[in-house]
Amino acid sequence: MSEKKRFDTIIIGAGPGGLAAAYKLAQKQRVLVIEKGLWGGTCPNCGCDPKKMLYGVVETKRQAQLFAQTGLEGSLAIDWSALMAFKKSYTDSIPAGTEQGLAHAGIAHLHGTAHFLDLNTIEVDHTSYQARNIVIATGAQPFIPEIPGKEYLQTSTDFLSLEHLPAEIAFIGAGYVAVELANIAAQAGAKVHLIQHNKRILRGFPAEYGEKIIAALTAKKVTFHWNCEVAKVTKEQHHLSIKGTHGEQIVVDNVFAATGRPAALDDLQLAHVGIESDQRGVKVNDHLQTTKANVYAIGDAVSKSLPKLTPVSGFEGNYVAETILGATAPINYPVIAHTVFAGPELSQVGVSLAWAQKHPADYSINTQAVGSWYTYQRLRDNDAQVTTIVTKKANHLVGAVVYAANAEELINYLTALITQQLPATALANWMPVYPSAASDLKYLYS
Numbered sequence: 001m002s003e004k005k006r007f008d009t010i011i012i013g014a015g016p017g018g019l020a021a022a023y024k025l026a027q028k029q030r031v032l033v034i035e036k037g038l039w040g041g042t043c044p045n046c047g048c049d050p051k052k053m054l055y056g057v058v059e060t061k062r063q064a065q066l067f068a069q070t071g072l073e074g075s076l077a078i079d080w081s082a083l084m085a086f087k088k089s090y091t092d093s094i095p096a097g098t099e100q101g102l103a104h105a106g107i108a109h110l111h112g113t114a115h116f117l118d119l120n121t122i123e124v125d126h127t128s129y130q131a132r133n134i135v136i137a138t139g140a141q142p143f144i145p146e147i148p149g150k151e152y153l154q155t156s157t158d159f160l161s162l163e164h165l166p167a168e169i170a171f172i173g174a175g176y177v178a179v180e181l182a183n184i185a186a187q188a189g190a191k192v193h194l195i196q197h198n199k200r201i202l203r204g205f206p207a208e209y210g211e212k213i214i215a216a217l218t219a220k221k222v223t224f225h226w227n228c229e230v231a232k233v234t235k236e237q238h239h240l241s242i243k244g245t246h247g248e249q250i251v252v253d254n255v256f257a258a259t260g261r262p263a264a265l266d267d268l269q270l271a272h273v274g275i276e277s278d279q280r281g282v283k284v285n286d287h288l289q290t291t292k293a294n295v296y297a298i299g300d301a302v303s304k305s306l307p308k309l310t311p312v313s314g315f316e317g318n319y320v321a322e323t324i325l326g327a328t329a330p331i332n333y334p335v336i337a338h339t340v341f342a343g344p345e346l347s348q349v350g351v352s353l354a355w356a357q358k359h360p361a362d363y364s365i366n367t368q369a370v371g372s373w374y375t376y377q378r379l380r381d382n383d384a385q386v387t388t389i390v391t392k393k394a395n396h397l398v399g400a401v402v403y404a405a406n407a408e409e410l411i412n413y414l415t416a417l418i419t420q421q422l423p424a425t426a427l428a429n430w431m432p433v434y435p436s437a438a439s440d441l442k443y444l445y446s
């Protein structure tokens, strides 16, 4: 094999995880990155970033509407085509920009679908590439359930590129993707249905806060179909008809499947080289090594109970690079904040409310309806609510839930306090801008 095809490390997948690993490793190693789709992966092309560009506009409309009769006059409407053009003004340049970044950093990169030939050899388009270490960073992929009429179903990727907003749409599922995209569609003027096979929304968040999201979406005319299992989808002239197993019928223009995103492992031929995986992804140990020691897996491709999010993939990419370069410590995750952008936002970090409720001897829970506080009264964010969880022993903040406009900012401050294990007294020597969400911290954690 020519020197050109030999590397220290091959990374399969150029999303946030693979790229974090690649840039760190390339400071000391010859690295090859292989990508079969869009350079940059899910987050900037068809995930977090385009989603939040659409969210930013529809959420501004929602917040502006709250100021009707308080000095703001006139009505606002969403121009879907202009909104999409705005999104594309960002996403169109991502793949080429990412590839240029790799080229400028001198990182070898190749477009194509990778699979294992053996534990040190990857094949792309009938050409072999060898490396001592291989990192699987292939992410997760959209999923279409096996039901009659599955050919009519679309995914979040299709939604984020819709040229025209349909009049009436349905999402199957009530997790992150369904809730966030339903909110965008409803705020933009579509009639939206959410079809969930049980009675639970956003299972990673406290049920009592999920109820608030349900109420907010219902007020935006989103219809929930609980305990509804989709039996089939048929095409009827210009519409799609969804039939539920209990005889339900919902007629819409488009149906989007949002029942979870499985790890993207199909192409890799992992079984061929004895790398084990389960329903959630590639099995790894606490050094992110797969069942074969020289092959690592990171990000959404991994089997784990942690949330599968961009910062988690980046953290793991960085960790794996350091491990390949010689570090020996097991991975030690900081607390992971997460937010569903549903207008308002629901954010959570650290010890969960359910866990704290089950262990009353260990934790004090303080849930405060903050809608009447100046910060939220000013924004007319009447329903805002914050829960803090502190240890009874040391009085240290260990968990929080925030439901509010811009909850993402307050949760970040709370996350910093938890990560640094700062006592409430630390806030006495901190002087944030007043009035701001940060200036409320001393009333939330004292």
Ligand SMILES: Cc1cc2nc3c(=O)[nH]c(=O)nc-3n(C[C@H](O)[C@H](O)[C@H](O)COP(=O)(O)OP(=O)(O)OC[C@H]3O[C@@H](n4cnc5c(N)ncnc54)[C@H](O)[C@@H]3O)c2cc1C
Pocket (backbone or CB within 6 Å): 012, 013, 014, 015, 016, 017, 018, 034, 035, 036, 037, 038, 039, 040, 041, 042, 043, 046, 047, 048, 049, 051, 112, 113, 114, 115, 137, 138, 139, 140, 156, 177, 264, 267, 268, 298, 299, 300, 301, 308, 309, 310, 311, 313
């Ligand atoms: C609609 C949506 C909204 C989201 N919003 C958020 C958010 O607000 N905040 C957040 O933190 N997270 C969000 N996420 C999740 C986030 O996008 C992922 O957690 C993140 O992109 C995972 O990074 P990754 O590097 O592990 O995988 P990915 O970004 O999925 O990258 C993996 C790459 O590997 C490539 N690949 C796969 N198989 C092969 C192969 N055999 N050969 C070569 N290349 C291959 C793929 O084409 C892909 O580009 C969202 C996801 C979606 C779908």
Ligand SMILES: NC(=O)c1ccc[n+]([C@@H]2O[C@H](COP(=O)([O-])OP(=O)(O)OC[C@H]3O[C@@H](n4cnc5c(N)ncnc54)[C@H](O)[C@@H]3O)[C@@H](O)[C@H]2O)c1
Pocket (backbone or CB within 6 Å): 145, 172, 173, 174, 175, 176, 177, 178, 180, 195, 196, 197, 198, 200, 201, 202, 203, 228, 229, 230, 258, 259, 260, 261, 307, 308, 309, 338, 339, 340, 341
């Ligand atoms: N804001 C964010 O950070 C963000 C946003 C979007 C996506 N993501 C990431 O992407 C992942 C995938 O999101 P998702 O919403 O596709 O998955 P999810 O796991 O969050 O939700 C899937 C939903 O589908 C339901 N479901 C499963 N099977 C069903 C069926 N047969 N009929 C009806 N409902 C069914 C589940 O009960 C659940 O409510 C998330 O877990 C998260 O890691 C994060």
